[in-house]
Amino acid sequence: MFYAVIMAGGSGTRFWPASRAAFPKQLISLAGRTSLLQSTVQRLEGVVPAENVYIVTSESHSQALRGQVPEIPEENILVEPVGRNTAPCVGLAALQIRRREPEAAMICMPADHVVNDTTAWKELLRVAHRLVRERGRVVTFGIPPTRPETAFGYIRFGGQLQSAGPVPIHRVEAFTEKPDLETARAFLQSGNCFWNSGLVAWRVDTCLDLMQRHLPAVRERLEELDLAMGSGRYPHALAQIYPRLPSVSLDYGILEHAEDILGIPADIGWSDVGSWSALPEVLPADESGNVSVGIFLGIDTADCVAYAPGRLVATIGIRDLIVVATGDALLVCHKDRAQDVKRLVDRLEKDGLGQYL
Amino acid sequence: MFYAVIMAGGSGTRFWPASRAAFPKQLISLAGRTSLLQSTVQRLEGVVPAENVYIVTSESHSQALRGQVPEIPEENILVEPVGRNTAPCVGLAALQIRRREPEAAMICMPADHVVNDTTAWKELLRVAHRLVRERGRVVTFGIPPTRPETAFGYIRFGGQLQSAGPVPIHRVEAFTEKPDLETARAFLQSGNCFWNSGLVAWRVDTCLDLMQRHLPAVRERLEELDLAMGSGRYPHALAQIYPRLPSVSLDYGILEHAEDILGIPADIGWSDVGSWSALPEVLPADESGNVSVGIFLGIDTADCVAYAPGRLVATIGIRDLIVVATGDALLVCHKDRAQDVKRLVDRLEKDGLGQYL
Numbered sequence: 001m002f003y004a005v006i007m008a009g010g011s012g013t014r015f016w017p018a019s020r021a022a023f024p025k026q027l028i029s030l031a032g033r034t035s036l037l038q039s040t041v042q043r044l045e046g047v048v049p050a051e052n053v054y055i056v057t058s059e060s061h062s063q064a065l066r067g068q069v070p071e072i073p074e075e076n077i078l079v080e081p082v083g084r085n086t087a088p089c090v091g092l093a094a095l096q097i098r099r100r101e102p103e104a105a106m107i108c109m110p111a112d113h114v115v116n117d118t119t120a121w122k123e124l125l126r127v128a129h130r131l132v133r134e135r136g137r138v139v140t141f142g143i144p145p146t147r148p149e150t151a152f153g154y155i156r157f158g159g160q161l162q163s164a165g166p167v168p169i170h171r172v173e174a175f176t177e178k179p180d181l182e183t184a185r186a187f188l189q190s191g192n193c194f195w196n197s198g199l200v201a202w203r204v205d206t207c208l209d210l211m212q213r214h215l216p217a218v219r220e221r222l223e224e225l226d227l228a229m230g231s232g233r234y235p236h237a238l239a240q241i242y243p244r245l246p247s248v249s250l251d252y253g254i255l256e257h258a259e260d261i262l263g264i265p266a267d268i269g270w271s272d273v274g275s276w277s278a279l280p281e282v283l284p285a286d287e288s289g290n291v292s293v294g295i296f297l298g299i300d301t302a303d304c305v306a307y308a309p310g311r312l313v314a315t316i317g318i319r320d321l322i323v324v325a326t327g328d329a330l331l332v333c334h335k336d337r338a339q340d341v342k343r344l345v346d347r348l349e350k351d352g353l354g355q356y357l
Numbered sequence: 358m359f360y361a362v363i364m365a366g367g368s369g370t371r372f373w374p375a376s377r378a379a380f381p382k383q384l385i386s387l388a389g390r391t392s393l394l395q396s397t398v399q400r401l402e403g404v405v406p407a408e409n410v411y412i413v414t415s416e417s418h419s420q421a422l423r424g425q426v427p428e429i430p431e432e433n434i435l436v437e438p439v440g441r442n443t444a445p446c447v448g449l450a451a452l453q454i455r456r457r458e459p460e461a462a463m464i465c466m467p468a469d470h471v472v473n474d475t476t477a478w479k480e481l482l483r484v485a486h487r488l489v490r491e492r493g494r495v496v497t498f499g500i501p502p503t504r505p506e507t508a509f510g511y512i513r514f515g516g517q518l519q520s521a522g523p524v525p526i527h528r529v530e531a532f533t534e535k536p537d538l539e540t541a542r543a544f545l546q547s548g549n550c551f552w553n554s555g556l557v558a559w560r561v562d563t564c565l566d567l568m569q570r571h572l573p574a575v576r577e578r579l580e581e582l583d584l585a586m587g588s589g590r591y592p593h594a595l596a597q598i599y600p601r602l603p604s605v606s607l608d609y610g611i612l613e614h615a616e617d618i619l620g621i622p623a624d625i626g627w628s629d630v631g632s633w634s635a636l637p638e639v640l641p642a643d644e645s646g647n648v649s650v651g652i653f654l655g656i657d658t659a660d661c662v663a664y665a666p667g668r669l670v671a672t673i674g675i676r677d678l679i680v681v682a683t684g685d686a687l688l689v690c691h692k693d694r695a696q697d698v699k700r701l702v703d704r705l706e707k708d709g710l711g712q713y714l
Contacts, residue, residue, distance in 0.1 A: 017671070297708060299701055300694070308687065312713050314374070314701055317691035318678065330665065330682045332689055334674035337657070344656055344671055351654060356669050 002129050003104050003204075004048040005093040008037055008057045008065060008111035009083045013345040014275040014338065017329035018307060021357045022060050026111040027068060029309065030273055030293075031282040037111045041069050043118050047125045048107070054078060054093040055111070081242045086198070087215060087253040088245040091222045094204045095229060105132040107201040108250070114282045116269025124264055127167045128201040131262060138210075138258065139201040140172060141266040142194025148184035151274060153177055153196040153251060157263045172261040175251055194263070197270060200250060214257045218245055276322040276331075277338035279305045294325075305335070329356050359486050360461050360561075361405040362450040365394055365414045365422060365468035366440045370702040371632040371695065374686035375664060378714045379417050383468040384425060386666065387630055387650075388639040394468045398426050400475050404482045405464070411450045412468070413437060438599045443555070444572055444610040445602040448579045451561045452586060462489040464558040465607070471639045473626025481621055484524045485558040488619060495567075495615065496558040497529060498623040499551025505541035508631060510534055510553040510608060514620045529618040532608055551620070554627060557607060572610045575602055633679040633688075634695035636662045651682075662692070686713050 012025020019025045026037040034042065037055075044053060050071045056078045057065050066077055078092055090108050097104050107125060115121045128139040142155045157170035175196065179187060187193035202210075211219040221241050228237035255261060271281040283291040290298055294308035299316045306313040308325035315323065322338060324331040333341060348356050369382020376382045383394040391399065394412075401410060407428045413435045414422050423434055435449055447465050454461050464482060472478045485496040499512045514527035532553065536544060544550035559567075568576040578598050585594035612618060628638040640648040647655055651665035656673045663670040665682035672680065679695060681688040690698060705713050 017669075295710065297701070297704060297710065299697065299704070312374075312686040312710065313689070314686065314705075315689045316697050316701060317694035318689055321675065321678075321689065323687070323689050325682060325687045327684070329669040329671065330680070330687060332670070332672045332675055332678065332680050337674035340656065340673050344654070344673060347654060347656070348671075353652065353654065353669065 001052055001101060001104060002048045002125075002133075003052040003097050003101075003106040004044050004054065005090055005097075005106055005108040006037070006040055006053065006055045006111045007086055007089050007108065008055050008061070009080055009089060010110070010112055012112060013342045016341055016345045016348075017326045017331055017356065018324055023064055024061055024112075025273075027061065027064055030279065030307075031114055035068055036114065036273070037065065038068050039114070040109065040111050041072065043115060043121060044125075047122050047129070051076070054096060056080060056089045056093055058083060081239050083247070084242065084245045085247045086250040087211070087248045088218055088222070088242070090207065090250060091211060091218060092225075092242075094207050095222055095226045098204050098208070099229070102205055104204045105129055105201065106204055106207070107199065108207075109197075109199045110272075112273070113197070114269075114271045114273050116271075116282070117267075121266070121268040124167060124266055124268065125201075127165060127169070128264060131169070132201050132203055136203060136206060138206060138255075138261045139169075140255065140261060140263045141197045141199045142170075142263050143197050143270045144265060144267050145188050145193065145195050148181060148188045149195065150178055150181055150184050152272070154179065154184075154187050154193045155196050155263055156190075157192045157194060157265070161262065167264060170263045170265070172263045175256045177252075194265060195270075196251065197266060197272075198251075199266075200255065210254050210258055215246075215248060215253045218248070218253070221245055275338035275341065276305055276307070276324065276333065277335045279307065303335070358409055358458060358461060359405045359482075359490075360409040360454050360458075360463040361401050361411065362447055362454075362463055362465040363394070363397055363410065363412045363468045364443055364446050364465065365412050365418070366437055366446060367467070367469055369469060370699045373698055373702045373705075374683045374688055374713065375681055380421055381418055381469075382630075384418065384421055387636065387664075388471055392425055393471065393630070394422065395425055396471070397466065397468050398429065400472060400478060401482075404479050404486070408433070411435060411453060413446045413450055415440060438596050440604070441599065441602045442604045443607045444568070444605045445575055445579075445599070447564065447607060448568060448575060448602075449582075449599075451564050452579055452583045454561050455565070455583075456586070459562055461561045462486055462558065463561055463564070464556065466554075466556045467629075469630070470554070471626075471628045471630055473628075473639070474624075478623070478625040481524060481623055481625065482558075484522060484526070485621060488526070489558050489560055489563075493560060493563060495563060495612075495618045496526075497612065497618060497620050498554045498556045499527075499620050500554050500627045501622060501624050502545050502550065502552050505538060505545045506552065507535055507538055507541050509629070511536065511541075511544050511550045512553050512620055513547075514549045514551060514622070518619070525622060527620045527622070529620045532613045534609075551622060552627075553608065554623060554629075555608075556623075557612065567611050567615050571614045572603075572605060575605070575610070578602055632695035632698065633662055633664065633681065633690065634692045636664065660692070 012019045015025045027035045054076045131137045154176045156173040158173040161169040228234045280291045289303040292306040295312040296306045297314045301315040302319040305322045320335045322333045369376045372382045384392045411433045488494045511533045513530040515530040518526040585591045646660040649663040652669040653663045654671045658672040659676040662679045677692045679690045
């Protein structure tokens, strides 16, 4: 059996005012009728059964989240008392899956990305599943880069494995942190550097073994937690132990140090939709380069992003702007400043506008 | 007794999406807690008693309008079956006032302008009232121009009357239509050309006599209408006769042809608030030149207009934009294109978006 762990704890403040404290990016329908989380769950259909899908989220998001994915069993929604980055998050899910199947294969992934080519994605998942199940490998997915992006980590692929199938499989030579622009340009040129999608497929025992080796403190506390699991003590133990885990990512804490990791080039129409300015990556543009959700009427308007589900956005004589409207708040932001939406959200709190968070 | 006729039939499509088909510019609180109409009525306090204030409006606006001015007697709200510009509009009110006081003095004014100096305005009104009541004169008000505006008509003032009071009173030499830019610049230089505020004070009988002389067809049909007034036939007569009146303005139809008109320079902080880009004329700006209604949080934002009562507008890295939000629609428009909002409203109908009109 194949399992999935969907990491859905992020807040996505860059998507304010659509994203709110209790309604983060992954729960928004950024590029269609379903939310990013719902799309992530739907993409697993036919590969991972719903009862094997685990979602890790935070207390503040859990209620809205449950409503969006009624097909996922209640007990598969795992609530972190606090966010501790991806390693503890995956560790928490691994404990649960181990109880059902100690050597289960699992695919771990973020909840807030877009994949346009679902067919290709499922094919790669099946290949990865075989590599994990039959050969105990750790498999990562590298997105072919299309620009010298400095906001992502990269994976350098080495020689190709002899493979029976049509999907090339590489040894991973190195994981790298977010590069500077010059390095990112070199990566783009190299042809063997891929964007780190944050997806990894491995066996539960492999995951926990690697954690033992590279993050022993995390593993130790997770085992403490495991002792309480299934008993009435568990909520208290979770609240006590989890906040004491270090905040550390899978990449930085484990994968960068591990050997024998495999990588599959994943040309699957992936986008992490990191900010409003990334919406054109996942939505079709009109003849003037505008993308919109909701009703949009632009006069002399070019290269804009308009997001206002159920509302009308009308514009005259503007370009390169992001316009987002919700019931109580709206945002107008230059496209080049999309990253500063996070800063704006910080300001809301300071300026006594917490009701809009 | 002094009477007032407030012309409140306009639609003000330049203030979409705040102004709607059933909720025109004069009913919006553009610059404060009261609507332009409410402010216009309040400015008459102490000069014209509420029972002498007449408001002429259209069927589609009358309901919302009545709710805003409960102090005005029901029977003083006159509803035009169709708009026929200002001459028929004032004529309709003149018929009503004549029934109460045939030689009454009345001040006729639009409903959708702003006057910041109410004290000065009341003083000028009292001066005008005396000139009308005691000397039967026709008095207009000229706004000292502050820019070479091409969207207004102008009044050229001639020599000053010998006046006992502190308010200078001039003979009017000419009314002119909206000038081209070169002419407007010359007007601004001249020192004796004033913006035509559209306000005129006169006696009811003087008004109807001038109509008889310069717009005899209008006067004739108004008298037909007068015969039905007060009887059960009136609604039918109004619906039959009024639409057959020519659409003609007081200025073009009467005042331009009349002699012996007086003019008072009216330095009263007047603005016709002709479009969203005029809001800075009537609202205080922040240190970056932004004016706003509603909650506004601007980061690196300059010279913008944000209008969103009861909502938050947040902006990053923009300038010279107009941002307007209502429950179902929002507008983002370059300041230089504020006049094109009218064009946008036309497009809404054509594009099947009539629900937003």
